[in-house]
Amino acid sequence: MxxxxxxxxxxxxxxxxxxxxxxxxxxxxxxxRAGVVRAVNGVSYSLNPGETLAVLxxxxxxxxxxxxxxxxxxxxxxxxxxxxxxxxRGTDLLKLSDEARTQVRGQRIAxxxxxxxxxxxxxxxxxxxxxxxxxxxxxMSKRDAMAKAVELMDRVRIPAAKQxxxxxxxxxxxxxxxxxxxxMSIALDPEVLIADEPTTALDVTVQxxxxxxxxxLQRESNMGLILITHDLGVVADVxxxxxVMYAGRIVENAPxxxxxxxxAHPYTKGLLESIPRxxxxxxxxYAIKGLxxxxxxxPTGCAFHPRCPYRQDNCVTDAPPLYGISGARNSAxxxxxxxxxxxxx
Amino acid sequence: xxxxxxRILEVRDLVKHFPLTQGIMxxxxxxxxxxxxxxxxxxxxxxxxxxVGESGCGKSTLAKVLMALERPTSGSVxxxxxxxxxxxxxxxxxxxxxxxxxMQDPYTSLNxxxxxxxxxxxxxxxxxxxxxxxxxxxxxxELLEVVGLNPDxxxxxxxxxxxxxxxxxxIARGLxxxxxxxVCDEPVSALDVSIQAQVINLLERLxxxxxLAYIFIAHDLSVVRHISDRVAVxxxxxxxELGKDxxxxxxxAHPYTQALLSAxxxxxxxxxxxxxxxxxxxxxxxxxxPPSGCRFRTRxxxxxxxxxxxxxxxxxxxxxxxLSACHFAETHDVVHAG
Numbered sequence: 001m002x003x004x005x006x007x008x009x010x011x012x013x014x015x016x017x018x019x020x021x022x023x024x025x026x027x028x029x030x031x032x033r034a035g036v037v038r039a040v041n042g043v044s045y046s047l048n049p050g051e052t053l054a055v056l057x058x059x060x061x062x063x064x065x066x067x068x069x070x071x072x073x074x075x076x077x078x079x080x081x082x083x084x085x086x087x088x089r090g091t092d093l094l095k096l097s098d099e100a101r102t103q104v105r106g107q108r109i110a111x112x113x114x115x116x117x118x119x120x121x122x123x124x125x126x127x128x129x130x131x132x133x134x135x136x137x138x139x140m141s142k143r144d145a146m147a148k149a150v151e152l153m154d155r156v157r158i159p160a161a162k163q164x165x166x167x168x169x170x171x172x173x174x175x176x177x178x179x180x181x182x183x184m185s186i187a188l189d190p191e192v193l194i195a196d197e198p199t200t201a202l203d204v205t206v207q208x209x210x211x212x213x214x215x216x217l218q219r220e221s222n223m224g225l226i227l228i229t230h231d232l233g234v235v236a237d238v239x240x241x242x243x244v245m246y247a248g249r250i251v252e253n254a255p256x257x258x259x260x261x262x263x264a265h266p267y268t269k270g271l272l273e274s275i276p277r278x279x280x281x282x283x284x285x286y287a288i289k290g291l292x293x294x295x296x297x298x299p300t301g302c303a304f305h306p307r308c309p310y311r312q313d314n315c316v317t318d319a320p321p322l323y324g325i326s327g328a329r330n331s332a333x334x335x336x337x338x339x340x341x342x343x344x345x
Numbered sequence: 346x347x348x349x350x351x352r353i354l355e356v357r358d359l360v361k362h363f364p365l366t367q368g369i370m371x372x373x374x375x376x377x378x379x380x381x382x383x384x385x386x387x388x389x390x391x392x393x394x395x396x397v398g399e400s401g402c403g404k405s406t407l408a409k410v411l412m413a414l415e416r417p418t419s420g421s422v423x424x425x426x427x428x429x430x431x432x433x434x435x436x437x438x439x440x441x442x443x444x445x446x447x448m449q450d451p452y453t454s455l456n457x458x459x460x461x462x463x464x465x466x467x468x469x470x471x472x473x474x475x476x477x478x479x480x481x482x483x484x485x486x487e488l489l490e491v492v493g494l495n496p497d498x499x500x501x502x503x504x505x506x507x508x509x510x511x512x513x514x515x516i517a518r519g520l521x522x523x524x525x526x527x528v529c530d531e532p533v534s535a536l537d538v539s540i541q542a543q544v545i546n547l548l549e550r551l552x553x554x555x556x557l558a559y560i561f562i563a564h565d566l567s568v569v570r571h572i573s574d575r576v577a578v579x580x581x582x583x584x585x586e587l588g589k590d591x592x593x594x595x596x597x598a599h600p601y602t603q604a605l606l607s608a609x610x611x612x613x614x615x616x617x618x619x620x621x622x623x624x625x626x627x628x629x630x631x632x633x634x635p636p637s638g639c640r641f642r643t644r645x646x647x648x649x650x651x652x653x654x655x656x657x658x659x660x661x662x663x664x665x666x667x668l669s670a671c672h673f674a675e676t677h678d679v680v681h682a683g
Contacts, residue, residue, distance in 0.1 A: 058537040159627075173628045174400075203399035203564065205625045208608035212624060230538055233567075233610030237617055256614045274542035275612050276571030281590075284549070285571065287542035291507050 018090045019046040020224050021070070021109070021192050026084035028065050031077060037295045039065045041248040042084075044322075047192065047224040054227045054235040054256070056271075057245035058292055063228050066245075067194045070226075071111050072101045088192070107137055110190035114197040116177035120169040126153075126180045127165035133187040152183040156213060175206035179213065186217055193218075194226045199234065211238060232275060236260060241328065244268050247293050247303035250322065254329040264331035264340045266308045302333070310335045353525055353558060354388040354411075354444075359420035359430075361403075361410050365633060378633050380406040382582035383420075385659070390525065391552065393559040395573030395590070397566055397605070401629055402579040404562045408530045411560065412446050413437060424526070442472055445519040449531035451511035455503040461514055462499035465489065468521040475522050488517040491554075492547060509540035516547065520555070528560045533568060545572060566609050570594050578602045581640040582632055584659055588667025598665040598674040601641045639671070647673045 028040040040062040047053050057063040068074045070086055072093065086093045093104060113119040121129060130152055131145035140148065146165065153161035156179040169177055178198060185193060195214065199207035215238060218225050229235060235242060236256065243253040244265065252265035263269040270288040290307040293299055299306050305315040315334060322330045325340070333339060362377035381403045388394050396404050409415040411422060413429055422429045429440050445468075448454035455464055466485045469476045476484050486496035492513040503511055512532060519527050529548065533541040549572065551557060563569050569576060576593040578586040578601065586599040597603045604623040611620070625644050630636055636643050642652040651672055661667065662674040 058539060175628055204566070204608045205399060205604060206628070207610075208622065208624050211610075231610065232538070232612040236612050236614040237610045239614075260612070260614050271538055272612070274539060276545070276567045278570070278594075281571055284546050285542040287546055288539040289543075291509065292537065292539070 018087070019048050020089065021226075022046040022085070022087040023066065023070065024085040024087065026066060026069060026086065027082050028062070028069055028074065029080050029082060031080065032296075035296050038298070039248055039295060040069070043243075043245070043248070043250055045243045045250065045253065047226060049191065049224055050218065050222040052218070052225045052227060052238055052240045054229060054239035054242045055245060056229060056232070056235055056242055058230055060247075060292055060295060061245040062248040063245050064196055067111065067196055067226065067228055070192075070194065071109060072105055073111075106133065106190075107188045108190055109192040109194065110185035110188070111194040111196065112178075112181050112185050112198050114200050116174065116181045116201075117169060119181060120177060122169055125166050125168055126172070130165075130180065130184050130187060133184060137188055148187070149183075152187055153180070155186075155217075156180070156183045158183075174202055175209060178202060178206075178210055182210075182213065182217070186221070186223075189221060190223060192224045192226065194228070196228045197230070198227075200229070200231070207234070214238075232271060244271075247298060248295065249303065249332060250330075251304065251332045252330065253322075254325075258329060262340055262342065264325055264329065264336045265304075265333045266310045266335075266339055267304050269339055270307075270309075304333075310338060351390050352387055353390050353425055355421075355423040356387065356411070357385050357421045357423070359384045359407070359410060359422065360418045361406050361415060362418045376633055379582050379635060380632060381410060381417075382632075382635075384579075384582075384584055386577060386584065386587060388526065388558050388560065390558055391556045392575070393552065393561055393573045395569035395576040396560065396562045396579060397564065397569050397576060398579035399564070399605075399629060401581075401632060403582040403632070404579050405530055407579075408446065408528045408560070408562055411528055412444060413441060438472070442475070442522045443524050444526040444528065445522060445524040447512070447515050447519045447527060447529045447532045450535050451508055451515055452535070454515055455511055457503055460500050460502055461489070461494075461506075464503070464514060465517045465521060468518065472522055484521075485517075488520055491520065491551070492517045507540075508536050509543055512536060512544050513547065516544075516551070520551065523555070524557070526558045526560065528562070530562045531564070532561075534563065534565060541568070548572065566594075566606065578605065581629055581635050583640060583670065584668075585641065585671070586667070586669045587659065588669075592665075592667040596665070596676040598662060598667070598669040598676050599641075599671045600645050600647050600673075602669075641671075647671075649673070 023043055023045050026040055026043045030037045030039055043066050045053060055063045069081060081094060088104065093101065127146055127149045130149035134140040134145035134148050150161050150165050153165060158164060158176055158179055199210050202210060227239065239256045241255050242259050243250045246267050252268050259268060263272055273286040274288060276285060288307055293303055301317050302315045302320050305311050320332045320334045322332045323336055324330055325336060359381055360383055361381040362379050364374045365376040365378060366372040367375045384407060398404050410417050417430050424440055424443055427440065432440055462485050465488055466481050469481050486499055489496045494510060494513050533544050536544060552559060561569060561572055570590055573590050576590050577584050580601050586593060586602045593602060597606055604625050607621060607623045627644055630643055638654050639652040639657050642648040657670045657672045659668045659670040662669050665674060665676050
């Protein structure tokens, strides 16, 4: 029932103006003993088929919580979604029943986690864990599902897949484990893949392999990819557009080329300037002063104002809305014009 | 005291093997993890030597052997003319004053039940001659001030500080005994991007102020480039290339270094389609059973027969001005975006 209502019938054809996935004014809060933590405060972003959206932010910025809300894997309580919509092909996932949600989760929206070793179950073989997708969601027999698992392991280029399908997660290297995670996530041909720091725990040469694999799988299946990361290098390599998060809000979003050419928010600008560059060797690095805010005790007005070199009096009192700059660009800074022009602080 | 440019550390043919045993009662050695397998380099006063390599290449074991936390299987670690690998008892304790460490994870390397004052002052408990008892509190406060923390916070506990501040506490502890050498093992990799630059700037300022020599171990190649005078690249327990930062980054001669550099994502989307990228196949082999000859040959696109039979030595190769360990070393111009 709900499953069929979600499936796009051929007659529907294109998506019209509705993106594949749209997060609209999402709020997530956690009830803790110390008080209510507002982890996500009005986040909006959208994703089209075949597109890569990078969500950039530091720890505590709310980037992973947003992803967990999309997946529907937040523990509620303590988490609560007081406001917002997550529309997948026009249907608000937050209004669906648990049962209907299960039909979407893993099948149509899938996720890869940062730490593959703790995301995989240590007491089952990887083949069993991959084939579980087919047994549970597709009702396949054990034998058929296992054959599918071998096929998938081949697809994510695990050597000698036929032999290794009976190995346990600890018998694989970090890069291979991440490939197994990817195999599980793409098993049911999802339309949206969320990758939460997929390469952070990996070495650079392995990171390059994994990012290449993801790009290839995306090309083959035209899925939308949400890449959650804090690495400005990875973002520049693969993203089509970027949403920069700070203290639970999107402070800037833009197509990837625009943001690296001329950032329109002081936080983005600071991050880009603090990267060590060849031509600045021996000089002091630019450092954003101060610390990320405590989510229990958020600054008034703009959450970035205590660290911001562009701060004026109204930043302390008025939270800036997400100003439209041009086309697909937005910045949540009262003084985005000055930042964009690169005015000295 | 050594003057600028004087050699203070000389490492020769350093080897650290960890035995692999079988059986419970009668443990029989069946092999060894060759974590560090013949590493030589030197370090001058006030200099920074960056060490890069992937996990499992032996860079952290090297740090532990340099700190005398692990005893080497063979080889020597000569600090100011004396071999620390052979030193014992009081002499070893005295030598340890001169080489200190900053750990990777500021969340687990500080004892949560000790105050900041106790943590930073603990080196004085061990080396009582470094500061008379009545003077310690003042010394600790001075150290906190040097690393940019509020000296009044001496009685606080680690959990009351953020990650960047905790790493500053770790640095203050490393500075307490006024060492000449500090080994930094991934000092910024656990920190948020906006905090990393603050800690790197602090390390550079302290180096200028106190003439410290750093051994800077990291996997972030752009950070290593920024801070290092010379860079060593390690692969499976061996150094494969060693040279000035410019030589390594702009004219790498070893295929592994070339692949490593090309795999680093450049934080600039301009021209990303046309960027040359060498993607290595597979994973590094196990250090318990490394390949014969050149250890990189199993993943190398230049490998020939000679690579399997003859181990390439770390030496200056024709056409290059720095040390590299490849039979077919040739410089490779790297085009940077930045």
